Amino acid sequence: MKYTVMKPPAEPPVKPLFKASVKPKGTAHIKPPGEIRIIGGQYKRTKLPVPNVPGLRPTPDRVRETLFNWLGQDLSGWRCADVFAGTGALGFEAASRGASEVLLCEQDPALVLQLKAVQARLKANMVRIERGDGLSLLRRLPAGSMQLVLLDPPFESTQFEAALKAAAEAIGPTGLVYLEAPKPWLNEQLQPLGLQVHRSGKAGAVHFHLLTGA
Secondary structure, eight states: OOOOOOOOOOOOOOOOSSOOOOOOOTTTTSOOOEEEEOOSSTTTTOEEEEOOOTTOOOOOHHHHHHHHHHHTSOOTTOEEEETTOTTOHHHHHHHHTTOSEEEEEEOOHHHHHHHHHHHHHHTOTTEEEEESOHHHHHHHSOTTOEEEEEEOOOTTOSOHHHHHHHHHHHEEEEEEEEEEESSOOOHHHHGGGTEEEEEEEEETTEEEEEEEEO
16 A cells, blocks of 8 residues: 655745845935025126035025015125125125125135135125134124124024124114024014114024114
């Protein structure tokens, strides 16, 4: 009597629980630097590079347009200081509209080189660029020497109050301070620093203010 030996059924292949991740090759996956444009004046449409730098947050076009509508577009003869310059968007906008002197201050060495390259390309002799701390520069400015101080510190900065106080001392009797911040600044906070709100607005997460002496 013969017996047939039964073979056990073949087990299905084991599928891996997770697929191996494939790392992108080269730098094609890295988002290239962006750019913004000067929106008015003699340098209108000039491109300003926006490198991938942590905390760098150029003032949006719509906000810059509103600010210079408030200022009246023609800044002929004005002395201005953009003390947290970044890409230089605010300072170059002021120079584009006729400001006679624009001081740009920036700490990041790569951004300083970029600012100097833009200045040279535009032949903007009214623009002076300084590497350093914006608050320290503000405190060195002679009292009443500026018609416009532009303040756009990093939103995580702890220097807002000190910078506003120093800016109030740097502007003349008819001078103005522009402020961008992650929250609105009200007269109750500003008046002890020597300033008050003239105009204000909001665009996304940005609160922007045009301030006068209190």
